Amino acid sequence: MEEWELEYWPHRITCQEIFNVTKGFSDENVIGIGGNGKVYKGVIEGGVEVAVKRISHESKEGLREFLSEVSSLGRLKHRNLVGFRGWCKNEKGSLILVYDYMENGSLDKRIFECDEKMLLSWEDRLRVLKNVAEGVLYLHQGWESRVLHRDIKASNVLLDRDMNGRLGDFGLARMHDHDKAISTTRVVGTAGYMAPEVVRSGRASAQTDVFGFGILILEVVSGRRPIEEGKPPLVDWIWGLMEKGELVNALDERLRAKGGIDYEEVERVLHLGMLCAYPDPRTRPTMRQVLKVLDGTPSADESEGEGMEVYLLDKMKSSTMWSKYHRSLRHGAHPTFEQIRQSISSSLSLSGSDIIMEGR
Incomplete structure (x- = not known):
């Protein structure tokens, strides 16, 4: 575990849970495609809908985006900012960010x-x-x-x-x-x-x-x-x-x-x-x-x-x-x-x- 993970540990979600709610990152759950990866829709415990961003770890920009989101949005809370629910990073290098699902898109x-x-x-x-x-x-x-x-x-x-x-x-x-x-x-x-x-x-x-x-x-x-x-x-x-x-x-x-x-x-x-x-x-x-x-x-x-x-x-x-x-x-x-x-x-x-x- 890296030092920055300890600071943001409260927002950490297990990668297995994310895998399950996105049906194994199924294509049928894709709701968007960004510069550094895809966004999936999922439903977590309690029936809450979430958006799951899976960031490519193959580029420096992907890691920068992940760290920036976790360190900034992960500590901010305001009704006019997209709600951040958590993140996960597995041993293979997958970078996952979880947000509140926005029903009406962009x-x-x-x-x-x-x-x-x-x-x-x-x-x-x-x-x-x-x-x-x-x-x-x-x-x-x-x-x-x-x-x-x-x-x-x-x-x-x-x-x-x-x-x-x-x-x-x-x-x-x-x-x-x-x-x-x-x-x-x-x-x-x-x-x-x-x-x-x-x-x-x-x-x-x-x-x-x-x-x-x-x-x-x-x-x-x-x-x-x-x-x-x-x-x-x-x-x-x-x-x-x-x-x-x-x-x-x-x-x-x-x-x-x-x-x-x-x-x-x-x-x-x-x-x-x-x-x-x-x-x-x-x-x-x-x-x-x-x-x-x-x-x-x-x-x-x-x-x-x-x-x-x-x-x-x-x-x-x-x-x-x-x-x-x-x-x-x-x-x-x-x-x-x-x-x-x-x-x-x-x-x-x-x-x-x-x-x-x-x-x-």
Whole structure:
């Protein structure tokens, strides 16, 4: 037994139990396939449904994901984070993680390329965004250490029985003391969600999570992925609409066709998403401020140092700030997938084993 196993022993589950509840990791129990392995559905004692992630142990990334999930999510508990039930590791090297089963799958399945019955309404989308914001705020400020998720996106948001959003997949997460900066400089994340400063230096911060949440807002509202072949990047497209005074046209056309939408609310949420995804991390709001805007309660907050209306809501519509944003776009502030690859190879000088980047 390794030292880290002793620290997380209370969450350990026998591998035989996992083998039994997944019917020997039967293909008929597979409910998802990730970059480092498959996810199976199972039913444990008491009739509780669980999701079982079986991680490949053949790569360094698989072991890193396993350790990161156990050390972070294994000690966190919040209604808007996917519940972690336990883990096991057998002598053959199999790495198993067990979570609460989320009945309604991932958010992206309810936003992109889904039929009318599966499509989330505007009210549902806004509620899920609030749920995720509460979860990220807990990671940043609500625990003894600060946890950086580093991969916030629609496919990592799961929906429970009541269609509430829960942030999951902590395979890239890192934690550090509140008064210290994270030490890693590895470039990790998904193309389209990575903040510019992460691409340049590999250093993550709470503001890089805010950036990822901003992209999540934009994709959930628009029904478009951050990067789609043959189309301009999502942020550029929405900026163009905002510049022309047509921001509401970024709303998912399937929702527009249904009608009954509060377009002032849509504009406010889109402005917030763009502000979160602003190239300069110093301009982005905190997650506490983000949540207040989503809740529609922009009251003064002494802990943040400035009144909310002055600091955030006015800034969201500041012509001076967005003109600076326009200039930054012309200089490639939001990198494309290929630009990320080029930046990694030409300026960061990291080995392939130190880079984790996914496409969509």
